Amino acid sequence: MTLWLNCHYFDLMILPESPRPSQKQGILRRCISRWFEARPAGDRGRARGRDARPDATGESGSHRRGGRFGALLAGVAVVCAATAGCGGTDSASENASETTAASGSKLVVYSGRNEELVGPLYERFEAATGIDLEVRYGDSDELALAIDQEGDRGQVDVFVSQSPGAVGYLTSKDRLTPIDQPVLDRVAPEDRSSSGNWVGLSGRARVQTYNTTEVDAADLPGSVFDLTDPQWKGRVALAPGNGSFIDFVSGMRQIVGDDRTKEWLAGMAANEPPTYPGNSPILEAVNRGEVASGLVNHYYREIAAQEDPNLAAENHFFAPGDPGSILLVTAGGIPSTASNRSGANELLAFLLSEESQRFVADEKFEYPLAIGMAAPGSLPPLTDLPVTRLDLERLGDSLTSTIDMIRASGLQQ
Amino acid sequence: MIERVRRRPGSPLAGVLVAAIGVLFAAPLIYLIVRAVGADVRLAEVLSARTTWLPLLRTVLLAGSVGATTAVIGTAVAWATVRCDIPGRRVLRALAVLPIVLPSFVGATALLAGFSRGGLVADVLAPMGVESLPRASGFWGTWFVLSLFTYPLVVLPVSARLAHLPAPLEESGRLLGRSPGAVGLAVVWPQVRSAVAAGTLLVVLYTISDFGVPALMRYGTLTQQIFLSKLDPSTWLPLSLVLAALALIVTGGERLVARRDLRRPLIRGSVAGRTDLGSKRWMVSGLLVLLIGVAVVGPLAVLISWVVRGMTSGSKAVALRLDVTDLTEPALSTVTTSAAAALLAVVLVLPVARSLARRNHRSAAPASVLVVAGYALPGLVVALSLIFWALSSDVGAVLYQTIPLLVLAYAIHFGAQAMRSATVATEAVPDRLGDAARSLGAGSWRRFVSVDLPLLLPGLLAGGGLVMVSAMKELPATLLLAPAGFSTLATSIWGAYEFGSYAQMGLDALALAAVSGLMTWLVVLRRTESN
Numbered sequence: 001m002t003l004w005l006n007c008h009y010f011d012l013m014i015l016p017e018s019p020r021p022s023q024k025q026g027i028l029r030r031c032i033s034r035w036f037e038a039r040p041a042g043d044r045g046r047a048r049g050r051d052a053r054p055d056a057t058g059e060s061g062s063h064r065r066g067g068r069f070g071a072l073l074a075g076v077a078v079v080c081a082a083t084a085g086c087g088g089t090d091s092a093s094e095n096a097s098e099t100t101a102a103s104g105s106k107l108v109v110y111s112g113r114n115e116e117l118v119g120p121l122y123e124r125f126e127a128a129t130g131i132d133l134e135v136r137y138g139d140s141d142e143l144a145l146a147i148d149q150e151g152d153r154g155q156v157d158v159f160v161s162q163s164p165g166a167v168g169y170l171t172s173k174d175r176l177t178p179i180d181q182p183v184l185d186r187v188a189p190e191d192r193s194s195s196g197n198w199v200g201l202s203g204r205a206r207v208q209t210y211n212t213t214e215v216d217a218a219d220l221p222g223s224v225f226d227l228t229d230p231q232w233k234g235r236v237a238l239a240p241g242n243g244s245f246i247d248f249v250s251g252m253r254q255i256v257g258d259d260r261t262k263e264w265l266a267g268m269a270a271n272e273p274p275t276y277p278g279n280s281p282i283l284e285a286v287n288r289g290e291v292a293s294g295l296v297n298h299y300y301r302e303i304a305a306q307e308d309p310n311l312a313a314e315n316h317f318f319a320p321g322d323p324g325s326i327l328l329v330t331a332g333g334i335p336s337t338a339s340n341r342s343g344a345n346e347l348l349a350f351l352l353s354e355e356s357q358r359f360v361a362d363e364k365f366e367y368p369l370a371i372g373m374a375a376p377g378s379l380p381p382l383t384d385l386p387v388t389r390l391d392l393e394r395l396g397d398s399l400t401s402t403i404d405m406i407r408a409s410g411l412q413q
Numbered sequence: 414m415i416e417r418v419r420r421r422p423g424s425p426l427a428g429v430l431v432a433a434i435g436v437l438f439a440a441p442l443i444y445l446i447v448r449a450v451g452a453d454v455r456l457a458e459v460l461s462a463r464t465t466w467l468p469l470l471r472t473v474l475l476a477g478s479v480g481a482t483t484a485v486i487g488t489a490v491a492w493a494t495v496r497c498d499i500p501g502r503r504v505l506r507a508l509a510v511l512p513i514v515l516p517s518f519v520g521a522t523a524l525l526a527g528f529s530r531g532g533l534v535a536d537v538l539a540p541m542g543v544e545s546l547p548r549a550s551g552f553w554g555t556w557f558v559l560s561l562f563t564y565p566l567v568v569l570p571v572s573a574r575l576a577h578l579p580a581p582l583e584e585s586g587r588l589l590g591r592s593p594g595a596v597g598l599a600v601v602w603p604q605v606r607s608a609v610a611a612g613t614l615l616v617v618l619y620t621i622s623d624f625g626v627p628a629l630m631r632y633g634t635l636t637q638q639i640f641l642s643k644l645d646p647s648t649w650l651p652l653s654l655v656l657a658a659l660a661l662i663v664t665g666g667e668r669l670v671a672r673r674d675l676r677r678p679l680i681r682g683s684v685a686g687r688t689d690l691g692s693k694r695w696m697v698s699g700l701l702v703l704l705i706g707v708a709v710v711g712p713l714a715v716l717i718s719w720v721v722r723g724m725t726s727g728s729k730a731v732a733l734r735l736d737v738t739d740l741t742e743p744a745l746s747t748v749t750t751s752a753a754a755a756l757l758a759v760v761l762v763l764p765v766a767r768s769l770a771r772r773n774h775r776s777a778a779p780a781s782v783l784v785v786a787g788y789a790l791p792g793l794v795v796a797l798s799l800i801f802w803a804l805s806s807d808v809g810a811v812l813y814q815t816i817p818l819l820v821l822a823y824a825i826h827f828g829a830q831a832m833r834s835a836t837v838a839t840e841a842v843p844d845r846l847g848d849a850a851r852s853l854g855a856g857s858w859r860r861f862v863s864v865d866l867p868l869l870l871p872g873l874l875a876g877g878g879l880v881m882v883s884a885m886k887e888l889p890a891t892l893l894l895a896p897a898g899f900s901t902l903a904t905s906i907w908g909a910y911e912f913g914s915y916a917q918m919g920l921d922a923l924a925l926a927a928v929s930g931l932m933t934w935l936v937v938l939r940r941t942e943s944n
Contacts, residue, residue: 108897116912137908138892141643142793146893149797153804153813169644241628241641274550277628280913281522288526300913308722400645407464407641 106132107343108155110147112140112162113330117364118351125350131343140166141243147335148173154337157344160201160330160351163243165250165399167198167331172399177336180345186352187369191329200329201351202360203367203382206248207315207325208236209301210293211286220316224252224295224324228267237282237294238273240411244297244328250402252323258405265409275411280304287313297328298379302365327382329369428774431765435780438761438825441790442657442783444798449650459651464638469655472621472634475555476663480617482560487567487616488609490701492601494568495575499698506572507934509701510565512708513879514929516886518625519906519922521558523712525629554630559620561708566619566879567612569937570834573875574608575601577841607671607840611833614667615879618660618789618829635659636791643793653794660789664782671836672778713926716919723916740902740924747901748928750816751884754823755877758831761824763873766835770842781832788829792889795826799894819894823884830883831876838872878937885929902928 111118115137122133136143144166147156159176161167170176171193178196191200208227210220215235221227227236239245253261274291276282282294283304289312298315305311318324332351334344350356357368361376368375375382436443449456459465493499494506512520578601591599627634635656642648762784768777787795799822803809812818842865850860886903895901902925909917 114912115908116914134897136892136897137904139911142796142889142893145643145793145797146800149800150804153810165644241637275628275631277518277625278911280910281629283913284522284526284915290525303913400647403642403645403648407638 105340105343106134107157107340107347109133109135109158109160109347110143110156111135111137111160112143112166113160114162118160120363121351121356121359124355125347128350129346131346133347141169144169148175150337152337154335155339156335157338157340158332158347159335160332161198162330163247164329164331165243165247167193167333168399170333170335171195171197175335175337176333177338177341179332179334179348183345183349183352186349186371188371191369198331198333199348199352200369201332201348202330202357202364203327203369204244204297204299204330205317205325205327205367206244206295207298207301207317208293209283209286209296209298209313209315211289211291211312212314213312214289214292217314217316222319223322224318225264225322227295227324228264228271230271232293233271234274235292236268236271236273237276237285237291238268238411239276239278239282239296240406242278244279245295246399246402246406247328248295248323248326249406250398251326251328253398253402253405255323255326262405262409265405265411269410273411283313287311295324299365302379327367330366427764427768428776431768431774431780432776434761434765435776435783438780438784438787438828440802440825441787441795441798444801445650445653445657445790445794448646448801449654452650453647454650455647456651459648460655465635465652465655468633468635468638469659471552471632472636472656472659475552475559475627475632475634476617476620478556479559479563479620480613482556483564483567483616484609484613486560486704487564487612488571488605490564490704491568491571491575491605493697493701495572496578496601497694497697499694499701501698505698505701505705507930507938508705508709510568510933510938511705511926511930512562513565513882514886514926514933515562515712515922516625516888516903516906516925517559517562517623518629519716519910519918520562520712521626521629522910523715523922524558524561527711527715550631552632555627555632558626558630559623562626563616563619564708566615566830567609569875569879570608570612570837570872571605573834573871574605574837574841576871578604608834608837610667610671611837614664614785614833615788615830617663618785621656621660621663621789622791624791639791640793653790657786657790660786661782663789664786668778668782713923716922716926719915719919720923723914723919740921743900743902743905743921744924744928746899747885747903747925748932750820750901751823751881752932753816753820754827754884755831755881757820758824758828758880759835759873759877762828762832762835762876763839763869766832766839769836770839781836784832785829787825788827790826792826792887795822796890796893799825799890814894814896816896816899819891819896819899822890822894823880823887826887826890827880827883830879831873834872834876834879835869838869838876841872842868874937878933881936882929882933885925885932 109122111122115135119135122135125131126133138146140162143159144161147154147159147170150156154175159167159170167176176197179199181196184192184196184199187200191203192198208220208224219231221229221232226232249261249265252264274285276285276294279296279300282291282296283300285291286294287304287308293316298317301311301313301315304313332348334341334348338344352370354370354373357370357373360366361368361373365376365379367379367382448454490509494502494509499505515523585600621634622636623634624636624640627637628640635652639649639652639656642652765777765780765784768774769781799818800813803813803818809818846864846868847860850864855863885901888903888907891899891901891904892907895904902921905921906918906925909915909921
């Protein structure tokens with residue numbers, strides 16, 4: 001049974017496009033080569049329906065009767081099966097035949113944007129171009145650290161970041177290469193890097209999300225600076241370690257200067273805000289009424305409203321020009337070690353195509369950035385919004401000092 | 414049956430092997446030092462800053478309190494479920510270790526959601542006139558939740574030790590007219606002390622490394638500062654070094670105490686007895702039910718309520734992957750990689766543990782400290798260090814982002830959990846048995862397989878089981894080091910959490926709890942169940 005389990009487990013990792021050892025090769029050799037196949041899964045999604053079998057738990061029981069060493073043998077079997085077991089199945093050859101004869105090219109993508117948000121777009125790109133994507137999902141900051149750590153040996157073709165901070169970090173480390181001008185030109189100059197190192201893909205506005213029974217809409221402030229008022233003591237949740245919050249503070253510094261920003265941070269800290277690890281826990285807490293309001297990105301509320309029709313959280317946009325409702329862009333960049341730059345530019349262009357931008361706006365409630373695109377219907381149009389554009393290039397540079405400022409403010413205890 | 418541990422000369426080759434294993438486990442630490450030396454790091458500035466010292470003090474305070482609490486709870490739970498004749502013993506035993514199967518941020522989120530206003534518990538209490546419950550936060554909130562979710566780290570090694578204490582030991586105590594409690598203190602405690610210390614050390618190191626719970630509870634530990642300054646290596650590198658130094662001090666300290674304990678003979682037998690608690694047996698069961706209710710049933714109930722809410726809302730944006738096959742692939746990936754990691758970890762630490770117990774290599778003590786202390790480093794640091802080491806050679810570059818390297822990362826990160834259990838187990842193997850086998854002409858391999866291994870098995874399985882459970886919920890290393898597209902239950906949970914889909918997160922977390930709980934029961938609990 002253990003053998004079975006491992007057989008299928010390794011089948012699941014087989015890549016259509018990876019070099020396929022011939023049937024004549026020894027079983028052992030085939031299996032070893034499969035174990036060491038770098039970045040196997042071209043099939044990014046959850047191989048639906050393939051090798052559907054009862055779950056792992058059913059067979060584990062059979063180890064037990066094996067006497068005193070049963071469990072140990074079971075463990076040994078895991079490794080043995082890994083090298084010997086997977087040879088006996090036919091699906092390897094079946095999968096091999098699936099290999100796409102198309103361009104044969106592939107792109108390695110590190111995606112700081114969630115699979116739920118952009119997964120469908122990547123799939124459409126694969127279908128439209130025949131280029132295979134190998135997508136690694138993760139935290140934007142951590143993926144940026146990984147790209148920097150990989151250095152010259154890195155093989156990433158496209159980095160898609162949830163926040164400007166992570167691309168800014170890579171720019172400061174000189175890890176990005178300029179994007180083709182036609183791709184950059186799809187967005188307004190203020191939504192892309194002046195050096196052409198990265199381009200904005202979609203926008204999220206910072207808002208104060210509030211519980212409609214806890215907060216009277218008439219009491220909502222026109223400026224984020226009013227939140228240091230004692231009446232908001234303990235009533236505004238923050239996520240000080242979150243990338244969006246850090247970028248928001250960087251933006252505030254550029255708009256009102258360091259002194260005013262420090263003052264605001266100190267004022268907020270004096271108001272003892274409940275802190276959370278991220279945007280979505282804040283929204284959940286506001287919805288429950290655990291905290292009256294919180295500073296988050298706008299679209300978390302829109303998504304939660306889909307899951308919970310009785311959602312008690314509502315978004316409040318601050319007055320025009322107020323740093324509280326800054327627009328933060330999600331961004332794409334091409335690492336300087338990218339081996340398939342034309343494919344990388346193609347993917348970024350696709351993400352800025354009308355089809356993708358409409359998807360982002362209609363399905364995911366974010367602001368499209370491609371020139372000529374309208375904002376999602378349920379939200380105020382971008383031009384009407386009090387959104388402050390950030391100097392993206394400067395944002396990355398100011399990252400370290402912003403982090404220092406937040407740490408010193410006592411917000412993050 | 415009683416045997417003093419003697420010092421025997423070991424082969425130089427084994428000494429080199431032990432040292433090499435120590436270096437392997439120190440890879441993340443060496444990475445930190447190499448980068449800190451090579452880069453423009455604000456070492457002096459960071460070390461002298463108030464934003465370093467205050468969080469460090471909080472970390473120490475928290476780790477100490479959580480450690481002390483779990484030592485008491487964990488030992489009591491192990492004793493009650495292994496050595497006492499309480500009603501529902503087997504079921505309670507299986508359920509009592511479940512709190513570790515959930516990633517701490519999931520458990521804490523669920524617990525917070527349940528107790529806060531509008532949550533499950535609050536809704537139940539509302540008709541009784543309870544208006545609002547205070548939000549658990551700060552030191553006490555962090556202490557409570559971490560203690561609740563980490564005490565199984567003590568239960569497993571202590572249970573493994575208790576299961577093989579011979580009954581006559583306690584019976585003689587009882588015959589002399591002592592109460593069960595007094596017998597426990599005088600006779601049993603000295604025998605399990607090293608296992609308790611082993612488990613507690615793991616709790617302390619885990620507490621030092623944990624990010625999710627203090628973040629949710631707004632308690633600014635050192636790890637919070639490291640994560641806050643993630644994109645500023647000139648800050649997080651020195652902070653991580655401070656964390657590593659703290660871990661080395663704690664681990665080294667425990668090692669010194671444990672070494673003193675080594676002089677005490679450990680007793681083992683094949684028959685475990687059960688203490689008759691008399692009328693108190695129902696009370697003990699009741700307390701266990703209460704503990705399990707808060708630590709296991711509570712969070713799971715909240716997760717279920719999220720799933721139900723998501724399923725009944727008929728949402729279009731949240732297409733729940735209710736198809737079982739969609740959970741099967743991540744579940745299989747989770748089980749096989751973590752089982753391989755557990756096996757590798759046990760194989761790697763066993764030579765160190767044996768050498769440590771027999772005290773025949775000087776390299777054993779430092780190697781064991783390095784293996785254990787590494788557990789306190791955040792997973793992100795371990796992951797980045799493996800990127801660094803793998804890509805620093807052509808051979809490593811081939812292995813980069815393949816399953817073997819991921820398994821190695823798990824083993825390095827969680828090897829500590831196998832290390833202490835293996836050491837305790839090895840210490841309890843009497844040398845006399847090996848001598849007898851030798852006199853009968855058995856070779857060293859045969860002696861190991863037929864004499865040592867059966868005696869070591871409960872301890873090794875307890876340690877390996879902990880590694881497996883930890884690897885199942887591991888996140889940062891899995892995200893960065895797994896092959897692209899390789900999804901485990903933990904990565905699915907994280908994806909749903911980030912996206913804000915609590916229903917999907919609940920579903921994936923329930924699947925993880927089920928798989929992980931079942932594996933723990935099959936591999937660890939059934940094996941350490943005597944009779």
